[in-house]
Amino acid sequence: MIAIEDVSKRYADGTVAVDRLSLQIPDHSITVLVGPSGCGKTTTLRMINRMVEPSSGTIRVNGEDIRSRPVNALRRSMGYVIQNAGLFQHRTILDNIATVPRLLGWSKERARARAAELMERVGLDPGMARRYPYQLSGGQQQRVGVARALASDPPVLLMDEPFSAVDPVVRRGLQEELLRIQEELGKAIVFVTHDMDEAITVGDRVAVMRTGGRLAQFASPDELLSSPADAFVEEFLGADRGIRGLSFLSTRELTLDRTAVFPVGSDWQEIAGRADTPAQVLVTDAGGRPLGWADPTAWGGEVEALEPHGQTFEVGRDSLRVALDRAVLSPTGQAVAVDGAGQVLGVVGQETIAAAIRAARRRRAADPEPGPSQVEAAR
């Protein structure tokens, strides 16, 4: 665990980049530093690996003051990833990734074998091993940067705006890849970004910093969205924090309507004649998978004539945000709930989802600690 204790940094020209910052950064988790440009994020990150020395205060790793360790040993225990990857342009991808193992004295064969293994881990085609950085896209270079930082298996990973230079779609892919890698490796990751959406997507805990290098709030993404500490944090979170906060609420407790779901081989005349048949029913195939919506009084039984059901949501895995999105996009206002195998469990309308949101908020108010199922739903 990294402990930042009352740390300040004043540069030679008098700029106070970081002002009495205290943060506990646990193992096996991603801690994000987020805030506007110039608020001291990079300075904070660089104080952790001693590329910048604090003016006052102490930083400890597992209780030990980082000043008591040789700086080279400290840095090798901390992978470092920067924007635009910072690769060595005259070295192949494989040799870029093998850099630190080679510095540590590994044989060329062992270092390259390790590099090849890491290429796979970060989702790079092994065919790229002998290319040079300029022959890769920005997103691929960024993956190489992550692989290089992981090469000697350091317990700590410092990442400074690693994905800020790539387009939004590639960026989302890189974020997902990071979360997947972290699930396998469980590093202590300190991740810097100026983008609150990215902070909320990748962070287990998020430190919001404001200009002048002061900490505005340190909390889980869920907590930030539901209770921002002040107007600055609230504004920085953006306009739709209410909707985004639904990402942390589980669909497990939703009351599903099973009475509007019928298999395609049903007696449609009989169903249409019943008084309690809804105006729109969801038709499923023989295996229970959704086919589409029908008005049972008008439908002639042709699957092609069904109204598309659109995307479904998986109960327990998807959040209330996803369920609400599906309901809003549905032609009937009802979202289709499925299990892990894609079989329909029922349908649920916007009103029922809204009631579930209110119930979850009431539970939250009574017990502010998010349960594991809510955290899981957010991913």
Ligand SMILES: Nc1ncnc2c1ncn2[C@@H]1O[C@H](COP(=O)(O)OP(=O)(O)O)[C@@H](O)[C@H]1O
């Ligand atoms: N070497 C330096 N000398 C003087 N001022 C610096 C130096 N590096 C950064 N700063 C200043 O410190 C503040 C914080 O910078 P930085 O940590 O890079 O912020 P961020 O990464 O959040 O954009 C800024 O005002 C910046 O101009």
Ligand SMILES: [Mg+2]
């Ligand atoms: Mg910076």
